[in-house]
Amino acid sequence: MEFTFERSINYYETDKMGVVHHSNYIRFLEEARCYWLQSIGMPFELLEENGITIPVLGVDCSYKYHVTFGDTIIIKPYVKEYTGVRMTVGYTIIDEKTEKIVLIGETKHCFTDKTLKPINLKKYKKEFSDKFESLLEK
Numbered sequence: 001m002e003f004t005f006e007r008s009i010n011y012y013e014t015d016k017m018g019v020v021h022h023s024n025y026i027r028f029l030e031e032a033r034c035y036w037l038q039s040i041g042m043p044f045e046l047l048e049e050n051g052i053t054i055p056v057l058g059v060d061c062s063y064k065y066h067v068t069f070g071d072t073i074i075i076k077p078y079v080k081e082y083t084g085v086r087m088t089v090g091y092t093i094i095d096e097k098t099e100k101i102v103l104i105g106e107t108k109h110c111f112t113d114k115t116l117k118p119i120n121l122k123k124y125k126k127e128f129s130d131k132f133e134s135l136l137e138k
Helices: 024-039 044-049 126-134
Strands: 007-010 056-063 071-084 086-094 101-110
Touching: 007 024, 024 044, 024 056, 024 071, 024 086, 024 101, 071 126
Parallel strands: none
Antiparallel strands: 007 071, 056 101, 071 086, 086 101
16 A cells, blocks of 8 residues: 655745755655554554554665755655564655655664563564554565
8 A cells, every 4th residue: 555645845944055955854754654654543642552662763865856945745655674673664755746756765663662672563562563564565
């Protein structure tokens, strides 16, 4: 199931050159990830109610093209890797108007309990693990 998140660029997200500042893309990825998790029935609230957190371990972005104030981007998150303990979410960001790829990136995560101790979701909450496993890009 492909999920897309549409977002317009705000003026305050641009830099002196009039393009989106590179640091804002990390925020865009998180926004898309939150809405994506909600759309698959795994919102952060549900995870937290079950004692699960998903901290970010790393971010990698390759900037391919720029966007500016007023542009609309489409963000497509997907599960790249999943082990039960760790998950890598991949992202493609596309300029809606030109259809050019703006960014290719990924965020690396681990699953932890409320004390931030790593957990294996396959053992801790199998039905949640099954959901993430089903989304794994083959």
